[in-house]
Amino acid sequence: MGSAAGCGRFSRSGYGAMAMVDAANNRFxxxxxxxxxxxxxxxxxxxxxxxxxxxxxxxxxxAGSVMHLGEETPLxxxxxDFDSQAYVFGVYHEERLISTVRLHHVTPDHRVTSxxxxxxxxxKAFLDxxxxxxxxxxxxxxxxx
Numbered sequence: 001m002g003s004a005a006g007c008g009r010f011s012r013s014g015y016g017a018m019a020m021v022d023a024a025n026n027r028f029x030x031x032x033x034x035x036x037x038x039x040x041x042x043x044x045x046x047x048x049x050x051x052x053x054x055x056x057x058x059x060x061x062x063a064g065s066v067m068h069l070g071e072e073t074p075l076x077x078x079x080x081d082f083d084s085q086a087y088v089f090g091v092y093h094e095e096r097l098i099s100t101v102r103l104h105h106v107t108p109d110h111r112v113t114s115x116x117x118x119x120x121x122x123x124k125a126f127l128d129x130x131x132x133x134x135x136x137x138x139x140x141x142x143x144x145x
Contacts, residue, residue, distance in 0.1 A: 044088040044100065050077060052097045053088060053140075060140035076138070080104065083112050088138075098142045104135040114138070 044053055057076040061067050080086055081102060091099040106113045108127045114137045116123045126133055 038094050040092045040095075042090060042092065044090045049090060049097070050081070050088070053077070053081075053090060053100045056097055056100055056142055057138060057140040060143055063143035080112060080114055081138075085110050085112065093145075098145050100138065100140050101136055102138040104137065105132065106135050107132040 044050055054077045061076065081088055083104065085105040085107075086102055087104070088100065088102045090097050102114075104113055106116075106123070106127065108130055111123075111127055113123060113133075113135045115135045123133070
């Protein structure tokens with residue numbers, strides 16, 4: 001009988017702890033959903049938005065020492081950003097750009113790719129085999145967030 005009573009006490013305190021965890025999870029879920037309600041993902045298509053993308057890229061790459069950046073080249077937009085198979089996306093929080101990525105659809109007939117400079121043999125092999133790929137490049141997030 002003593003072991004059954006001990007088990008009962010353990011179970012009740014276990015339920016109390018579970019209730020606290022459930023409450024914490026609910027608060028976290030509510031906060032997360034509230035944050036996500038303020039986040040928008042969209043394709044960057046205007047020149048104004050593209051200027052914001054360039055600024056975010058510059059700040060992020062400079063903060064992370066990702067590439068050699070001089071003060072004379074604060075904008076990091078290249079011709080590939082405007083390629084017919086390139087798609088630049090922005091993540092906006094409360095209408096402010098906080099992150100960006102460029103996705104490029106690379107095919108055997110359309111071999112424009114930034115990653116081809118880093119992995120030329122591998123990408124050529126994929127494309128020569130008739131495969132296509134999505135090249136995710138120029139990922140940047142505002143370092144102040």
